[in-house]
Amino acid sequence: xxxxxxxxxxxxxxxxxxxxxxxxxxxxxxxxxxxxxxxxxxxxxxxxxxxxxxxxxxxxxxxxxxxxxxxxxxxxxxxxxxxxxxxxxxxxxxxxxxxxxxxxxxxxxxxxxxxxxxxxxxxxxxxxxxxxxxxxxxxxxxxxxxxxxxxxxxxxxxxxxxxxxxxxxxxxxxxxxxxxxxxxxxxxxxxxxxxxxxxxxxxxxxxxxxxxxxxxxxxxxxxxxxxxxxxxxxxxxxxxxxxxxxxxxxxxxxxxxxxxxxxxxxxxxxxxxxxxxxxxxxxxxxxxxxxxxxxxxxxxxxxxxxxxxxxxxxxxxxxxxxxxxxxxxxxxxxxxxxxxxxxxxxxxxxxxxxxxxxxxxxxxxxxxxxxxxxxxxxxxx
Amino acid sequence: xxxxxxxxxxxxxxxxxxxxxxxxxxxxxxxxxxxxxxxxxxxxxxxxxxxxxxxxxxxxxxxxxxxxxxxxxxxxxxxxxxxxxxxxxxxxxxxxxxxxxxxxxxxxxxxxxxxxxxxxxxxxxxxx
Numbered sequence: 214x215x216x217x218x219x220x221x222x223x224x225x226x227x228x229x230x231x232x233x234x235x236x237x238x239x240x241x242x243x244x245x246x247x248x249x250x251x252x253x254x255x256x257x258x259x260x261x262x263x264x265x266x267x268x269x270x271x272x273x274x275x276x277x278x279x280x281x282x283x284x285x286x287x288x289x290x291x292x293x294x295x296x297x298x299x300x301x302x303x304x305x306x307x308x309x310x311x312x313x314x315x316x317x318x319x320x321x322x323x324x325x326x327x328x329x330x331x332x333x334x335x336x337x338x339x340x341x342x343x344x345x346x347x348x349x350x351x352x353x354x355x356x357x358x359x360x361x362x363x364x365x366x367x368x369x370x371x372x373x374x375x376x377x378x379x380x381x382x383x384x385x386x387x388x389x390x391x392x393x394x395x396x397x398x399x400x401x402x403x404x405x406x407x408x409x410x411x412x413x414x415x416x417x418x419x420x421x422x423x424x425x426x427x428x429x430x431x432x433x434x435x436x437x438x439x440x441x442x443x444x445x446x447x448x449x450x451x452x453x454x455x456x457x458x459x460x461x462x463x464x465x466x467x468x469x470x471x472x473x474x475x476x477x478x479x480x481x482x483x484x485x486x487x488x489x490x491x492x493x494x495x496x497x498x499x500x501x502x503x504x505x506x507x508x509x510x511x512x513x514x515x516x517x518x519x520x521x522x523x524x525x526x527x528x529x530x531x532x533x534x535x536x537x538x539x540x541x542x543x544x545x546x547x548x549x550x551x552x553x554x555x556x557x558x559x560x561x562x563x564x565x566x567x568x569x570x571x572x573x574x575x576x577x578x579x580x581x582x583x584x585x586x587x588x589x590x591x592x593x594x
Numbered sequence: 595x596x597x598x599x600x601x602x603x604x605x606x607x608x609x610x611x612x613x614x615x616x617x618x619x620x621x622x623x624x625x626x627x628x629x630x631x632x633x634x635x636x637x638x639x640x641x642x643x644x645x646x647x648x649x650x651x652x653x654x655x656x657x658x659x660x661x662x663x664x665x666x667x668x669x670x671x672x673x674x675x676x677x678x679x680x681x682x683x684x685x686x687x688x689x690x691x692x693x694x695x696x697x698x699x700x701x702x703x704x705x706x707x708x709x710x711x712x713x714x715x716x717x718x719x720x721x722x
Contacts, residue, residue, distance in 0.1 A: 368595070373648075374640050378602055378653065379602065400644050403645070
């Protein structure tokens with residue numbers, strides 16, 4: 214009796230083949246899915262997704278509100294991955310579904326962003342409707358090497374007499390603005406942005422960890438002086454989660470890089486202020502269980518990488534008859550004009566970063582100590 | 595800019611040094627007093643209000659005037675007014691000078707001479 218109900222291998226194969234042939238694979242949604250093990254302080258531990266890339270964008274779906282939340286895989290461990298969550302992590306629960314997107318974290322870029330106020334993921338926060346752009350750029354890229362750079366030889370005019378005459382800032386350079394609170398670090402940055410009017414320099418002002426009201430006042434000030442016509446303001450306010458504050462400078466840098474690499478324009482990128490970003494990154498590192506003072510957990514690693522991207526590229530000649538086969542921008546530093554002829558978008562792009570930070574003494578010594586330590590470690594090997 | 599600013603930096607450095615030194619005694623020779631006066635005027639010229647960045651050609655003209663001693667006979671408290679008047683005068687009477695500084699980027703001897711003449715011209719009007 215029992216033997217009658219056992220399928221013979223021959224029959225089984227036939228049935229399976231039939232099933233496979235009739236199945237419509239195009240309709241199936243085959244994707245790698247993981248589940249959330251735990252969520253805490255903007256960090257999720259995820260089971261599954263064994264083939265996720267470092268820095269890959271992940272999509273969480275909340276089981277409660279079916280809201281979609283973006284995240285980024287940062288820690289790839291043997292049996293789980295640690296990811297930071299950009300957005301509201303309170304709607305996520307244990308067991309929620311996570312999907313890979315196959316893309317490394319990127320932000321929308323393009324001319325449509327000019328004049329807008331956006332958050333660290335490029336979503337508008339100024340109430341002027343959606344940003345219409347199809348292009349994106351990776352948030353984290355490797356800074357160009359020395360061969361591709363031009364020497365710093367053209368000034369970025371800040372419009373401030375004492376700076377332009379005695380300590381000029383060059384395009385392709387980064388400049389750290391340090392000082393006690395209330396001494397005018399932000400004022401220098403804003404004056405510089407205002408002074409870029411008519412110079413063809415695209416300015417990106419990245420406000421990290423500031424009060425929204427302060428940022429609103431800055432935007433208002435820029436509008437008054439007509440500076441929003443060539444500026445992008447990126448806000449990661451103090452109220453936003455640490456991951457947003459952490460990626461804000463990189464996102465702002467990517468938006469500026471679009472103009473530098475794709476439109477060959479000069480840009481000025483101001484990070485205000487980086488000590489808040491450092492605090493946010495330290496918080497992330499601790500929750501991810503990375504030592505906050507060493508290697509990838511250290512702000513020395515993260516902080517340098519955004520400033521290094523400031524440069525004036527040596528564009529390959531023959532792009533335009535006038536191209537001087539080179540160029541160079543700043544952001545962190547920042548500022549203005551090229552005094553002469555109207556800038557030709559084709560022959561230069563510069564990007565310069567500026568940063569202002571509140572306390573710098575301790576930070577710079579820490580950074581140099583770090584570097585010394587790295588060097589010692591290397592030589593020991 | 596580099597040409598006019600070199601002297602500016604020197605003036606300012608000397609001023610700072612002498613300023614600290616001069617606090618100990620009031621007996622100063624004439625050269626020292628002159629340097630102190632120059633430094634004071636340089637500091638005055640470098641002041642500017644917030645949200646009012648200055649185009650590079652205007653900066654060059656003002657700094658040229660102070661480093662070449664044209665402001666030595668203007669009282670420090672009148673410098674702000676002098677500077678404003680001077681820049682307005684340059685825009686009204688010699689707009690081509692600003693243009694040339696901007697486009698040529700270099701202050702050639704001939705251009706400097708014309709700038710000197712313009713400053714003299716303004717000083718005559720201003721003192722009247």
